[in-house]
Amino acid sequence: MERKVKISVQNLSVFFGRHQALRGLSLDIAANRILGIIGPASSGKTSFLRALNRMNDLDPESRAEGRVLLDGADIYHPSQSAVQLRKRVGMVFALPMPLPMSIYDNVVYGPRLSGVRDRATLDEIVERTLTSAFLWDEVKDRLNLLALRLSGGQQQRLCLARTLAMDPEVVLLDEPCSGLDPISTARIEDALSVLKARYTIILVTNNTKQASRVADETAFFLMGDLVEMGETSQIFTVPKDQRTSDYVTGRFG
Amino acid sequence: MQDTPNTPAQPKRPVRRVTGGVATWCRDQLARYVFLAVAFSATVSLLLIALFILKEGVPFIIKIGLKDFLFASEWDPSVGKFGIYPMIIASLWVTLGAMLIGAPLGVAGAIFLTQFVPRSVMRIIKPMIELLAGIPSVLYGFMGVMVLAPFIRNHFGGPGLSLLAGAIILGIMVLPTVISISVDAINAVPRTYLEGALALGATRWQSVHMVILKAARSGIIASVILAMGRAVGETMAVIMVVGNAVKIPHSALDSVRTLTANIALEMGYATGLHRQALFATGVVLFVVVMILNSLAMAAMKRKAGS
Known part of the structure; x- marks a missing residue:
């Protein structure tokens, strides 16, 4: 299978004030595959992810250097709108953060922002995305329930559905399972494996095993550097770098 | 359950010493009652004031x-008319006018301060706004x-000293209340909501x-209701304008007298x-302000509950 590049990161550095979170890293992210990003705390995983949809911009102290090409166009080019970018590059956060409204309204929040008003279309989006997120069966009878009443695992799947409802091209997941029980985690992983047919998925995870289970390719970050990136099987069995080897075998981190 | 004699002898617990002994205990008790008395004095003075006015x-x-008091429109104590x-x-119009001016300005100010201004600027501006509350009325x-x-007299006509003037002055006076409580309510909204919405492609606005605003709604409503209480009760600035x-009143340019102004103006010489x-006018005011405060508390509590 040909490896089609969706996002090309070229010499990307991210600073927060004087602190440099990412040190000029370059990598290509393949379309319709799951890229797992692993690494110990404060290795720059989240900063990297948030650079890809310019959520770092929210911090007035932050600054990005280098280029991030999404389908060949630099997302940091002054003519690019961060709002439009975030419609193409969706994000699911570590802590489930449904908005304080009903399940239904949470899912259609994105489509409504884009101007979709037709009830039937919205209904269809809700059913399709909740099904994709493996949540439909659990909530289909109570779509008007306040989303905050759902369990943590359900909330996280709702957030996934909400992101899918915008019909993005890329889905960023920032440790989506860090607060979830094993069963909810398995459901999200199942969903991701199906979803990659349609989306490019980037999964930051603290759980090395999770990367080995679901990621097609894996990148290992350490202290703001990209140590190594490759097919997941290669990273976990024959890593080229000693530090990667130490990390995936649990010798540190 | 075994009887005590049959159980093996328990190792004796070490006697727990009261650190510092009797003197510390006395001091603790003393402090406790002093603070209790202080806390009570506020409640007691509220009760006493209420009792006194009601009596x-x-x-x-x-x-x-009640009907002739509240709904008769002639006030002439010298001939026994007390409507x-x-x-x-x-009072209602002045308060309503003040709210029409103060609430939108205050809420807009709070949104501006929390969302569209760097934190460092807000740290300077917010205390300044709160200082507004300290300016003598x-x-x-x-x-x-x-x-x-x-x-007002030159541009709109009328005597100038009018309902409109009162509403504008009060509208400015309630700004600190509206802004500072609304700012707190907006800041209490988890940052994750903002990030979640932005990540879904929402613009800042x-x-x-x-x-x-949806999440902070009850806090904002509470700020407006508290400001209403303040506007209803304000006396000095109102009397002057x-x-x-x-x-x-038949128009906003008419001269009016509020409940508070009535009490303050006539108390000096009133007898019998x-x-x-x-x-009795005070009772009416008291009840109105109590209702407004209870509404504000209910609004804030609903927020805590959801």
């Missing part, structure tokens, strides 16, 4: 009749008399009005039934 005012209301209807209307009244009333004529009538 003086309620017999009067019973004598005159406070014009003043109730005046007589100074607001002074500004109203010297600047606002002539302006869309996420503010669709998510943040509204003209104090006892009549039902007249004096009681003023207390």
